Amino acid sequence: MHPVGPTRGSVLVVGAGIIGLAAAWRLAEQGHPVTLVDPAFAIQKPTMASGSQAALGVMMAQVFHRSAGRAWRLRQQSQALWVQWLAELEQRGYRLPHRRGLLLLAASEDDLSKQARIAGDRARLGQTVRLISPRELDLLHPQLPGQPLGGLFSPEDGQLDPGAVMAAMLSEAKRAGVVCLAGKAVAVVRHRPWQLVLEGHRHLEADWLVLALGLGTAALLASLGLVLDLEPVLGQALELELASAPHWSWPGVVVWRGMNLVPRPDLGDQGRRLWLGATLEPGARLDAAALASLRQLGGEAPSWLKEAEVVRHWNGLRCHPRGQAAPVLEEPEPGLLIASGHYRNGVLLAPATAAWICGRIQGIHESQQKPCIG
Numbered sequence: 486m487h488p489v490g491p492t493r494g495s496v497l498v499v500g501a502g503i504i505g506l507a508a509a510w511r512l513a514e515q516g517h518p519v520t521l522v523d524p525a526f527a528i529q530k531p532t533m534a535s536g537s538q539a540a541l542g543v544m545m546a547q548v549f550h551r552s553a554g555r556a557w558r559l560r561q562q563s564q565a566l567w568v569q570w571l572a573e574l575e576q577r578g579y580r581l582p583h584r585r586g587l588l589l590l591a592a593s594e595d596d597l598s599k600q601a602r603i604a605g606d607r608a609r610l611g612q613t614v615r616l617i618s619p620r621e622l623d624l625l626h627p628q629l630p631g632q633p634l635g636g637l638f639s640p641e642d643g644q645l646d647p648g649a650v651m652a653a654m655l656s657e658a659k660r661a662g663v664v665c666l667a668g669k670a671v672a673v674v675r676h677r678p679w680q681l682v683l684e685g686h687r688h689l690e691a692d693w694l695v696l697a698l699g700l701g702t703a704a705l706l707a708s709l710g711l712v713l714d715l716e717p718v719l720g721q722a723l724e725l726e727l728a729s730a731p732h733w734s735w736p737g738v739v740v741w742r743g744m745n746l747v748p749r750p751d752l753g754d755q756g757r758r759l760w761l762g763a764t765l766e767p768g769a770r771l772d773a774a775a776l777a778s779l780r781q782l783g784g785e786a787p788s789w790l791k792e793a794e795v796v797r798h799w800n801g802l803r804c805h806p807r808g809q810a811a812p813v814l815e816e817p818e819p820g821l822l823i824a825s826g827h828y829r830n831g832v833l834l835a836p837a838t839a840a841w842i843c844g845r846i847q848g849i850h851e852s853q854q855k856p857c858i859g
């Protein structure tokens with residue numbers, strides 16, 4: 486049910502990746518008339534071109550090197566909101582594969598000292614992050630990659646299936662009244678209300694315009710004479726099927742030298758599926774060598790992983806802001822919101838981003854902002 490009260494401002498959300506979807510859903514639940522525009526609505530099966538369709542859904546809020554500042558706050562807020570959002574969506578009947586627990590392995594003395602510092606910082610904040618000894622790591626099954634010197638375990642971090650969550654958010658957004666429109670935005674006109682020009686000379690109007698087009702955001706801003714420097718960083722990932730079903734005793738997702746190993750027992754085949762990703766390739770061109778290195782975990786894959794069969798390979802583009810911190814959450818002109826440049830953490834940061842957007846539209850500033858819960 487929408488809250489009773491004065492008419493809420495209309496909102497046009499451009500881009501239906503995880504950021505635009507999350508924002509559209511929460512705004513509609515708050516009673517705003519929302520239109521969500523994306524060319525992908527014209528296609529039955531969206532391509533992997535959007536970052537969100539390619540993401541592994543790994544969420545690292547606690548094992549983060551900072552313990553203060555904007556990035557830290559956004560991560561903490563998002564983590565708390567994800568717990569609420571998943572519970573809320575599951576209560577509404579959606580099946581959303583997710584797992585808690587993340588083990589960050591230390592590959593060097595430098596990693597070890599960073600992990601010790603993070604563990605100390607979290608302990609001071611009363612949070613549960615634990616250092617794991619090499620002896621404990623040796624007991625885990627199947628065998629971990631490389632020869633880790635230790636590890637940092639976070640029970641609060643983990644992973645969710647971005648595809649399942651996005652499908653649930655889209656369906657809840659529609660239920661809350663969001664109008665989904667297939668179209669490619671080509672320009673913005675400075676006008677009251679804001680005007681969005683779509684390919685084919687169609688125009689849309691709204692009190693608020695949210696630009697959540699990932700890499701496409703720069704071109705739309707350019708139509709207003711505004712500059713945002715965004716660059717693509719390609720990522721490739723693999724789904725593997727193991728030769729036999731291991732008795733997983735990993736405490737969650739494992740991260741080794743920046744590569745994520747995500748057991749996917751929910752994908753069937755008696756727990757034999759695993760996601761492996763993702764490469765970091767500057768630009769938008771596929772690099773076969775980067776994929777080969779990922780497949781072999783840089784030459785440190787244990788035998789059970791080497792023997793696994795690749796059953797799916799995909800890629801997508803991340804949106805990296807040049808010269809400023811990710812993500813870009815800005816209101817360059819009244820009523821125009823930029824929610825882009827989430828780079829490697831768009832899945833993790835979707836709830837905090839939606840909360841920032843809701844807060845802006847409701848006139849609440851970041852410092853006093855309450856989570857945007859429907």
Ligand SMILES: Cc1cc2nc3c(=O)[nH]c(=O)nc-3n(C[C@H](O)[C@H](O)[C@H](O)COP(=O)(O)OP(=O)(O)OC[C@H]3O[C@@H](n4cnc5c(N)ncnc54)[C@H](O)[C@@H]3O)c2cc1C
Nearest residue numbers: 500502504536537541542543670699701720830831832833
């Ligand atoms: C391989 C890979 C693995 C990743 N793993 C993780 C992970 O484990 N955890 C994590 O938190 N993040 C991860 N990420 C990063 C994450 O995917 C992104 O940060 C996130 O998806 C960004 O979402 P978005 O909605 O801003 O952009 P996108 O998902 O790129 O969505 C932008 C949308 O805008 C639409 N659009 C573009 N142009 C226009 C236009 N002109 N008009 C209208 N619509 C338009 C597109 O069709 C698209 O649907 C990964 C990324 C990759 C590539």
